[in-house]
Amino acid sequence: MPRLSTVAFRVRNQNPYLSWYMHSTQTKHVYDILHYLPEHPTRILEIGCGMGTTTDVLAYEVKPRAGHVDALDPAPQTYVCPLEHYVQSREKFYPLPYNLGDHQHCVSTRNPTSVTFHNTDAIQFLDDDANKDKKWDLAVLWHSVFYFESLDVLKATLVKLKGKVKRVLIVEYALRPTLKYAMAHLFATMLRGAVGEMRQKKGLDTQGHLTCMVTPDKIKKTLNAAGWKLEKEADVIPDEELIDGDCETTWALGDAFQKELDELGEGGTSSKKEEALRALKNATLAELVADDRRKISR
Known part of the structure; x- marks a missing residue:
């Protein structure tokens, strides 16, 4: 190699x-x-x-x-x-x-x-x-x-x-952060997954949205149900220079994503769900440590 x-x-x-x-x-x-x-x-x-x-x-x-x-x-x-x-x-x-x-x-x-x-x-x-x-x-x-x-x-x-x-x-992604800095990435991913699922249910465009955010256990159960046998499993902690976490967080906190989130309220989305999504977005922002953005993929 x-x-x-x-x-x-x-x-x-x-x-x-x-x-x-x-x-x-x-x-x-x-x-x-x-x-x-x-x-x-x-x-x-x-x-x-x-x-x-x-x-x-x-x-x-x-x-x-x-x-x-x-x-x-x-x-x-x-x-x-x-x-x-x-x-x-x-x-x-x-x-x-x-x-x-x-x-x-x-x-x-x-x-x-x-x-x-x-x-x-x-x-x-x-x-x-x-x-x-x-x-x-x-x-x-x-x-x-x-x-x-x-x-x-x-x-x-x-x-x-x-x-x-x-x-x-x-x-x-295992949805299990290995560093405190990665909590922002986890919250951002959960936010994107929740919005993607809700947009899917309302018949809105889901291009680029997460519509099947599942845990490793769910994936393994699905593999087993499809007739596959697990041969090997491993947790791989990415290099801290990987920018996926920074990208996910930046996108979830951006104006374009906010516009898509706002669209959910136009069809009668319950106020409880709206508030839950906004709370998740606030949690993402609160966990984001500017000096350690490159560590949030972990």
Whole structure:
């Protein structure tokens, strides 16, 4: 496996869209977790790939073995994720935020034979006749479980994967902060999850919202119900430079998110629920320690 500094340097010099700082910390986080794999996969199915940050590292992992990554995400190509807004607001080195299509195109350009992006969800992809005979060594759900429509959809996806992949790797937040500074991240995630669920119930747009925020125990029970056996489990504490927590907190406290929260009251949301959400937002703000923002992912 190449040294991390080599991978990070490669990303810095070949990716015009994402900041060097964000991509290098994300890359390290991905490699830290990939070390838990029992063997080196050749064919990977990534479910919920987003803009392709993890896809890029997975492609680098399989490339020496002439491997391939099929990366799936149903979000529109014009979607701009909170992390992109965060990077733009912090660094201001390009005039407009780049969207999902821009990022995926960049990853595809660097990995023309190792990556194929598919604008679809896993169930539709696996049901397609063109993919009925395909098999993969590994399915990866990298911080994508929270964005599933429901636990039932997650279970249906895992059932579909039986016989198509050898193993499933799920990486998701444990909702258990390891440092005091991470409480702000936990509260922000809970706030986003509560708002996402309420918007879903009211039939409002949930693009980019957390609509299936579940604990590790729930995920394990869903895996078991889908016929999978747990082989290995580990808690991975990210490097304090990882900016996910800062991004989540910044987004949850921002004007755009406040507008989406306010929309919930227009259809008669009970005052108790509204007050609970605002209390959660206040708790996020109260826990945020400005001098230790980089530690809140932990």
